[in-house]
Amino acid sequence: QKEVEQDPGPLSVPEGAIVSLNCTYSNSAFQYFMWYRQYSRKGPELLMYTYSSGNKEDGRFTAQVDKSSKYISLFIRDSQPSDSATYLCAMSVGGTSYGKLTFGQGTILTVHP
């Protein structure tokens, strides 16, 4: 079983739609959960960070973590064409290994006008 699984898509939605992106994981030691956005030929850019279970909201973005199900989600409300990118989930066990991120495959999102 892969440590982190993420549906690569591609996902295509109309502008204004609500987008749901998901990852599952197998390592119960993961404590820190992040979502990165990666534009073509660019480095990953941190969007959201969540510790342990719960929800976190930042503008149009909401991150959810369900540790009991080993499942994390990112919701994008009122999606815009500028949201078109690859979205990567990433996880860390924390402590001295905090910087050792384990990434998902990435989901390619296209928001069309």
Add this chain to the structure above:
Amino acid sequence: EPEVTQTPSHQVTQMGQEVILRCVPISNHLYFYWYRQILGQKVEFLVSFYNNEISEKSEIFDDQFSVERPDGSNFTLKIRSTKLEDSAMYFCASSVSDISGNTIYFGEGSWLTVV
């Protein structure tokens, strides 16, 4: 906004040649990382570095890889004898500390093609 800068943006090298990828982390950051992304695959952790020592490395980071902070600003990844399978995008990253919750900032990557 401060950023991690990487050079070169793209390098083509012959198999068996040595390659050095360079990074300038954000100036007040103390923790440095290299990741790589083979085309179509996941971003993978290679190594973390703090206080002039490797903190942690993955199984990918074998004896052909080395990292160095030769001066106060640069952080380099050396691949001694490149193989075809080393072709990938290599990302440098840095963070202020290793305290959980600190943002890890990534550079834009160096695309390495081994022919």
